[in-house]
Amino acid sequence: MTEDVDLSLLALLPEPAGFRDRLLLGMAAAIREQGSFRPVTVAEVVRHARTSRRTFYQHFDDRESCFLALFDVVSARLLETIADAATGDGPFARRAERAVAAYLGTLAAEPTLTRACIQETASLGPEGLARHRAMNDLWAQQIMRLVEEARRHDDALRPLGLEVATIITGGFRDLVLVALDQGRDLTELQDVAVDVLRRITLR
Numbered sequence: 001m002t003e004d005v006d007l008s009l010l011a012l013l014p015e016p017a018g019f020r021d022r023l024l025l026g027m028a029a030a031i032r033e034q035g036s037f038r039p040v041t042v043a044e045v046v047r048h049a050r051t052s053r054r055t056f057y058q059h060f061d062d063r064e065s066c067f068l069a070l071f072d073v074v075s076a077r078l079l080e081t082i083a084d085a086a087t088g089d090g091p092f093a094r095r096a097e098r099a100v101a102a103y104l105g106t107l108a109a110e111p112t113l114t115r116a117c118i119q120e121t122a123s124l125g126p127e128g129l130a131r132h133r134a135m136n137d138l139w140a141q142q143i144m145r146l147v148e149e150a151r152r153h154d155d156a157l158r159p160l161g162l163e164v165a166t167i168i169t170g171g172f173r174d175l176v177l178v179a180l181d182q183g184r185d186l187t188e189l190q191d192v193a194v195d196v197l198r199r200i201t202l203r
């Protein structure tokens with residue numbers, strides 16, 4: 001990672017090449033303005049996107065589908081960012097530090113959008129809950145891959161099963177929400193998050 005990398009969740013969104021991308025950015029801006037997804041209206045999204053309601057409904061069935069599309073894009077790009085940060089040579093501890101720093105730094109740059117994605121997605125009916133669970137599984141698999149790659153060069157690490165990785169994922173998520181409730185800078189969680197990974201993975 002370089003010093004000029006933008007760690008904002010919004011920076012993970014694609015450049016607005018078309019109306020759909022503009023609407024995703026509009027949804028993100030509306031969430032920031034309102035403080036959460038729940039009060040956001042289609043009118044606010046199209047205002048921020050500088051387009052029309054007709055255009056909105058050409059791309060999304062409703063505001064919920066627009067928010068879930070935003071969740072999908074942001075989550076996928078965040079996973080890529082963490083994977084990139086963890087890539088490279090060096091001991092597991094160093095790679096874990098880079099991965100956690102990328103994760104927390106990105107979330108810290110957009111606390112309102114972070115809370116919306118973590119807390120409100122699962123409340124949007126069966127589809128939202130399915131998205132939430134699927135993303136949790138992807139996060140757990142990402143942690144498993146990081147550990148497995150490191151084990152090829154470090155015999156001191158033990159395998160990490162899916163169940164344990166899922167516990168880590170849920171614990172990190174809840175820790176982030178608690179820190180947001182307390183008004184803390186999420187990057188303050190760096191040391192404890194890395195310490196948890198070390199304690200669980202070292203023999």
